[in-house]
Structure formats: structure tokens, C-alpha cells
Amino acid sequence: MKGHPIEDRLRDALDAHAETxxxxxxxxxxxxxxxxxxxxxxxxxxxxxxxxxxxFVIPAAAAATVAALALGATTLAHDFSAGRSNAPxxxxxxxxxxxxxxxxGKIMAxxxxxxxxxxxPVTRNITTWNWIGQPSPEYWFPYIATRPEACHVVSEPGxxxxxxxxxxxxxxxxxxxxxxASDYPGQLSSxxxxxxxxxxxxxxxxxxxxxxxxxxxxxxxxxxxLKAWSVRCxxxxxxxxxxAGADGRVITTLNTAAPAGPIVLDVPRPGHGGVTMFSYPASxxxxxxxSVTAYLIDQHVAFFSSAFFRGSGTxxxxxxxxxxxxxxxxxPFGYVCAPGCRVANIKAFGxxxxxxxxxxxxxxxxxxxxANTYPAGWPGSDLRLWQVTLPDSVWPANxxxxxxxxxxxxxxxxxxxxxxxxxxQM
Amino acid sequence: xxxxxxxxxxxxxxxxxxxxxxxYLEMVRLAGLxxxxxxEDIAQEAFVRLMRKGAIDGDPAPYLRAIxxxxxxxxxxxxxxVRAKTPSAISEPSSEHAAILRxxxxxxxxxxxxxxxxxxxxxxxxxxLDLSEREIAATMGVSPGTVKSSVSRGLAALAQAxxxxx
Numbered sequence: 030m031k032g033h034p035i036e037d038r039l040r041d042a043l044d045a046h047a048e049t050x051x052x053x054x055x056x057x058x059x060x061x062x063x064x065x066x067x068x069x070x071x072x073x074x075x076x077x078x079x080x081x082x083x084x085f086v087i088p089a090a091a092a093a094t095v096a097a098l099a100l101g102a103t104t105l106a107h108d109f110s111a112g113r114s115n116a117p118x119x120x121x122x123x124x125x126x127x128x129x130x131x132x133x134g135k136i137m138a139x140x141x142x143x144x145x146x147x148x149x150p151v152t153r154n155i156t157t158w159n160w161i162g163q164p165s166p167e168y169w170f171p172y173i174a175t176r177p178e179a180c181h182v183v184s185e186p187g188x189x190x191x192x193x194x195x196x197x198x199x200x201x202x203x204x205x206x207x208x209x210a211s212d213y214p215g216q217l218s219s220x221x222x223x224x225x226x227x228x229x230x231x232x233x234x235x236x237x238x239x240x241x242x243x244x245x246x247x248x249x250x251x252x253x254x255l256k257a258w259s260v261r262c263x264x265x266x267x268x269x270x271x272x273a274g275a276d277g278r279v280i281t282t283l284n285t286a287a288p289a290g291p292i293v294l295d296v297p298r299p300g301h302g303g304v305t306m307f308s309y310p311a312s313x314x315x316x317x318x319x320s321v322t323a324y325l326i327d328q329h330v331a332f333f334s335s336a337f338f339r340g341s342g343t344x345x346x347x348x349x350x351x352x353x354x355x356x357x358x359x360x361p362f363g364y365v366c367a368p369g370c371r372v373a374n375i376k377a378f379g380x381x382x383x384x385x386x387x388x389x390x391x392x393x394x395x396x397x398x399x400a401n402t403y404p405a406g407w408p409g410s411d412l413r414l415w416q417v418t419l420p421d422s423v424w425p426a427n428x429x430x431x432x433x434x435x436x437x438x439x440x441x442x443x444x445x446x447x448x449x450x451x452x453x454q455m
Numbered sequence: 456x457x458x459x460x461x462x463x464x465x466x467x468x469x470x471x472x473x474x475x476x477x478x479y480l481e482m483v484r485l486a487g488l489x490x491x492x493x494x495e496d497i498a499q500e501a502f503v504r505l506m507r508k509g510a511i512d513g514d515p516a517p518y519l520r521a522i523x524x525x526x527x528x529x530x531x532x533x534x535x536x537v538r539a540k541t542p543s544a545i546s547e548p549s550s551e552h553a554a555i556l557r558x559x560x561x562x563x564x565x566x567x568x569x570x571x572x573x574x575x576x577x578x579x580x581x582x583x584l585d586l587s588e589r590e591i592a593a594t595m596g597v598s599p600g601t602v603k604s605s606v607s608r609g610l611a612a613l614a615q616a617x618x619x620x621x
Contacts, residue, residue, distance in 0.1 A: 035610060035614045035617070036582060038559065038563055038617070039578070039610075039613065040583070041560065042559070042561075042562075042563035042564055042567075043579065045560045046488060046560060047484040050480075050486075050494050051480070051483070052479055053495055056498075056499060057472065057479075060506075063499060063503045064503050064506045
């Protein structure tokens with residue numbers, strides 16, 4: 030049925046585009062397996078599960094952020110040597126019941142549990158699943174991949190699932206609780222904040238701006254060591270999380286007036302001394318327009334972003350006091366679909382020592398881009414900063430981290446330092 | 456009109472396997488046209504939900520389409536957030552699709568991808584599945600008037616985007 034130019038073009042394009050999607054030969058078997066896993070016909074509306082395995086892949090760039098931050102403080106305060114037991118033990122949760130355990134897919138394959146996997150029913154429909162996972166060299170740099178990770182998955186029927194694994198943080202009297210993730214499954218008006226707490230914590234309460242109190246679900250499982258907690262609350266109205274012990278005594282509070290987590294933040298953002306390097310517009314990879322600012326913290330150059338990770342994002346602190354004389358990261362800030370989707374607006378940025386006026390970035394397919402360095406202006410330091418936009422083609426859709434080498438050069442082009450971008454030089 | 460659209464409608468009493476054979480590819484393609492990052496996962500989930508729901512009075516195809524639309528829409532919302540943490544999830548057969556599509560088709564699909572989700576749904580259901588306004592309304596859970604408006608505004612936006620490209 031044709032008769033209008035735009036409609037004709039539209040029909041033709043839709044037909045052509047539709048033809049590019051095909052069915053897997055084992056699709057029916059997969060449907061049957063999924064149906065069997067859920068125990069046949071639905072008995073209640075709460076049992077739904079949409080497996081989103083691909084959603085669990087953490088990019089190396091983002092991983093570097095957390096990996097580097099967590100490195101200094103990530104030591105095991107608890108015994109995780111209980112073996113790779115997947116046998117669940119009922120969590121000491123304050124809400125019940127817990128729905129059937131879902132198929133965790135890829136995240137369980139890459140971060141297999143070395144503790145019990147236990148679910149925390151956060152609301153009628155939302156459950157968070159928690160476990161201590163084996164180190165995952167797929168997502169983390171080798172020196173981080175030796176450490177167990179605190180894994181969690183938020184499951185909400187109809188909204189898909191999200192999950193992540195982060196190096197287990199050190200908790201102690203000075204730091205008895207942390208936020209490890211903020212998840213926004215299905216909608217942005219509310220979020221599920223999840224975290225860990227010392228065993229002495231028996232209750233977690235989110236206080237809203239209007240005084241309303243929302244109790245978190247808290248629990249643990251065999252071999253987990255810590256307490257896991259999760260709470261669902263409005264995105265904009267949170268003020269603080271209150272952690273209390275069995276006697277009702279407040280053990281600590283965490284500020285949630287700004288969106289919390291999801292990264293393990295061991296280095297607070299300094300109040301001054303920042304050098305704004307560049308800005309970027311909002312995209313699907315960010316939570317809004319923002320900028321990247323560099324700080325010098327204890328001889329580490331730390332890059333902060335206002336739009337990643339709900340405003341609390343840190344990329345990576347690089348130890349800039351020794352070799353190499355150049356370092357940095359490559360991070361995509363954009364995402365385009367035309368019609369296939371890929372990352373875009375890829376920025377390479379970093380630091381260089383005072384004797385490095387130029388940094389060239391060698392591209393995987395050949396060629397290079399060159400950035401002039403400029404003084405950061407930090408008192409008592411001759412460190413310089415640099416940034417350059419890379420062609421989108423360096424980051425194919427199926428690559429989690431392209432191979433990019435930054436070379437520090439003298440004014441005459443003599444190479445004097447080299448570093449792989451996206452890998453913290455520790 | 457694609458071959459999947461031409462398949463005969465399934466009726467109550469048809470076995471699910473038969474329904475799957477007749478409708479699965481259509482659901483995959485519908486999810487793909489709506490911009491799902493994993494159309495097969497969406498389509499499979501729709502059939503799993505249908506199986507769990509049990510008997511349906513009437514043609515089950517509208518129910519499947521509605522689930523695909525809802526799941527894809529929710530998936531979009533979710534991905535906006537998840538991608539901030541997990542951009543590798545975006546690995547899609549993009550280059551393959553781009554190579555397959557002709558340039559003019561690619562422009563139309565790119566413009567379609569920029570439409571708000573509801574307008575995109577209305578456009579795809581109208582011009583790919585050739586559904587009536589009433590059928591689209593039932594699938595999307597909105598009124599026929601809203602469908603009419605969504606299609607009209609969607610077409611206008613597409614025309615404007617494509618003219619700007621020309």
C-alpha cells in the first residue's frame with residue numbers, strides 16, 4: 030500500500046532493516062529452558078526474570094576507575110576461603126519471602142561465587158542477589174583480579190537486571206559501611222542503593238527529605254563475611270542512610286543527598302585545586318553533560334567526572350611521582366545509533382611529566398594523533414595535562430577496550446616515555 | 456510485507472511450538488526495529504511469558520506484540536543507566552547491519568531511532584506490520600487518537616529529519 034513518498038521510503042527501509050534480524054537455530058530450545066527454569070506456568074506475578082547477560086560486562090575503562098581507587102584499600106578483612114559453594118543459606122533478611130534464584134548468566138561465569146548467593150527482597154518486585162565472587166580477570170586488570178569481588182544483581186521483572194562486581198572494600202570501625210552500587214532498573218525516578226556493612230550493623234534506614242524513613246533489607250550468607258543491604262528510594266529525595274546496631278545505636282551515616290555510588294570511593298573529591306580539562310554533552314553513556322577535572326592528590330593525578338556514576342565518578346588516580354612520565358586513559362563519552370550503535374566522542378587524556386611537551390597516541394589501525402601538553406599549575410609540581418579526541422573508529426562496537434599507546438615526546442619528537450592508555454600505572 | 460507478516464494467524468488451541476514457528480521471527484524483527492539491543496532475548500522472553508500465562512482468548516499475536524513493545528521500551532530505559540556502568544553491553548551487530556542496509560534505508564532507520572519510543576512504536580506497528588490504528592492502540596495500551604497523533608507526528612519528524620539530510 031503505497032502512495033506517499035515518505036511512507037514508501039519508510040516501508041522499504043523497515044522491510045530492509047527487518048531482514049537483517051534473524052533467528053538462532055536453538056531459539057526454541059532456549060525458550061523451553063527459560064520456561065523450565067521458572068517452573069512452568071506462572072503462579073504469581075512476582076516470579077518474572079529477564080536475563081540480561083550482556084548488561085553485566087564492565088568496560089575496562091570503567092573498571093580502571095574503580096580498580097585503581099579500590100586498590101589501596103582493598104584487603105580482605107574476612108575469610109573468603111569457604112570454597113566455591115553455591116549452596117544458598119537463607120539470608121537474615123528483614124523482608125520475606127525471597128523469590129527463586131535466577132540464572133545469573135555471564136556474571137556468574139566470570140565471577141563465580143565463593144560464598145553463598147543470597148537474595149534480599151527489597152520491594153514486592155525487586156530483589157537484589159549478593160555473593161562474593163572470584164576475581165574476574167575478564168573485567169579487571171591482572172593485579173586487581175587477584176582479589177575477591179562483592180557482586181550484586183538487582184532483579185526487577187519487566188525492567189531487566191543490572192549487576193556489577195567490585196573489589197571487596199575494607200570495612201572497619203572507621204569505615205563500617207559503603208555503597209557499592211546504585212541501580213535504576215526500569216525507571217529513573219527511583220533507585221536501588223546497595224552496599225556492604227560491618228557485621229555489627231543490623232539495620233539500615235534511608236531518611237528522606239520530608240522525614241520519611243525507608244528501611245533497607247539487610248542480610249548475609251555463608252562465606253559472605255559482611256552484611257549486604259539494599260534499599261529502594263526516590264532518586265531526588267534521599268538525604269542519608271543511617272546504620273544502626275542491635276542496640277539501636279547509630280554506627281554510622283552515609284550521605285545520599287547526592288546520588289550514591291556505585292563505585293568504591295576511597296578518595297574524596299578535593300574541594301579545590303581542580304583543573305577542568307574538557308566538557309562533554311549528555312549521552313547514553315553518561316548521566317548528563319559534564320566535564321573531566323584533574324586533581325593532584327598525594328602525588329596521584331586523579332580524574333573526576335561530574336556526569337559519570339551519578340555525579341560521584343572518579344576515573345583513576347595515577348601515581349605521577351615516578352615512571353612512566355606519561356599516563357592516561359581513553360574513555361568514550363558518547364553513544365550513537367545510525368543505525369548500528371557504537372561509542373563516540375572518545376577522549377584520550379592524562380598527565381605527563383614536566384619535560385614532556387607532546388603526547389602522541391598510536392591508533393590500532395595505524396596512524397596517530399598528537400596532543401600538546403599544558404601545565405596543570407599545581408603548586409610545587411611541574412606536572413602537565415593533555416587531552417585529545419580520538420576517531421570513533423578506534424573503538425569498534427565489539428571491543429571493550431582498544432589497544433592505545435601514549436608516547437611522551439620531547440619538543441623535537443624524541444620519545445621518552447610510553448604507557449598503555451586505560452591501564453593505571455601503579 | 457515480510458514473509459513473517461504473511462504467516463497465518465494462530466488461534467487458541469494451537470500448540471506453543473507452532474505459534475513459535477509462526478511468530479518468533481516476526482517478534483525478533485519487531486524488537487529489532489524498535490531498537491532492542493538483543494531482539495532475540497526480547498522475543499524469547501515474550502514467548503516465555505506467553506507460556507507462563509497459559510490460555511489466551513483470541514489471537515495471541517497482539518499479546519506477544521504488546522510484550523515485545525513493553526520489554527523493548529523498558530529495556531531502553533534500563534540501558535540508559537546500565538550503559539553508564541557497562542558500555543560493553545552495547546556490542547551489537549552494528550557494522551553488519553550498516554553494511555547490509557542501503558544508504559537511504561540507513562538514513563530512514565537512523566531518523567526513526569531518534570523518535571521518542573512511543574512514536575517509534577506507532578510508526579513501526581503501522582508501516583511495518585500494517586496494523587490498524589485500533590490494533591496499534593491495543594498493542595500499545597493507548598487510545599486510537601493517541602496512535603493517530605503519534606503516527607502523524609512521527610511521520611512529520613521523519614520527513615523533517617530526512618529533508619534536512621537531503
